[in-house]
Amino acid sequence: MIRKQNPFTKRQLRFLKSIQDKIRGINDPDKPYISHESYSFEIKQTKQFGKIPKIVFTPHGTQIKAEIIRNADLSNESRDNGIDKIRVEMGFTNPRDKAHRILARLFESEWNNIMFKAKKATFTIALINNLFASDYQQVADPVLLLQGIVMDEYNREIKTDKTIIQRDKKPGNPLSEKSYDDELMGIE
Numbered sequence: 001m002i003r004k005q006n007p008f009t010k011r012q013l014r015f016l017k018s019i020q021d022k023i024r025g026i027n028d029p030d031k032p033y034i035s036h037e038s039y040s041f042e043i044k045q046t047k048q049f050g051k052i053p054k055i056v057f058t059p060h061g062t063q064i065k066a067e068i069i070r071n072a073d074l075s076n077e078s079r080d081n082g083i084d085k086i087r088v089e090m091g092f093t094n095p096r097d098k099a100h101r102i103l104a105r106l107f108e109s110e111w112n113n114i115m116f117k118a119k120k121a122t123f124t125i126a127l128i129n130n131l132f133a134s135d136y137q138q139v140a141d142p143v144l145l146l147q148g149i150v151m152d153e154y155n156r157e158i159k160t161d162k163t164i165i166q167r168d169k170k171p172g173n174p175l176s177e178k179s180y181d182d183e184l185m186g187i188e
Helices: 010-027 061-071 077-090 098-132 141-158 180-186
Strands: 038-046 050-058
Touching: 010 038, 010 061, 010 098, 050 061, 050 098, 061 098, 098 141
Parallel strands: none
Antiparallel strands: 038 050
């Protein structure tokens, strides 16, 4: 019996689903309005996690990130009210985009935690693959078996048909006796 089926918390799943919905909205060719919103993935260096992939929204990235946090219902109103109270007591003025900035920082925090978790998992898979892959394999047998196990156990949550992900086995000897040039000469 698996201790915890899903590696993500409900909070993280809501966050990821909200990002997915936003990306689908940006990519939708039939949306009822014209928008210049776009996104890209970049590698960024962070102090705490090293290099991780980041998602960048343009234009108005701070507002888009705040919208994603609101749609995922991750904003904490009582915490925001407490911060506002402290600001008033200390005499700080509120910036115009304060609400967006705070939520954008929360977006970055959630994203960094998820990407760091994915980075550690990817390292684990890469290490297993590197240690057990034969000369002619790109993906080692234990990693292929793990992929099958994961698809069997998690297909209800992933909502993907297992047959889509399975690869067909190619018949024949992976280490051919002929050189590449010889094989090309045989093709007419």
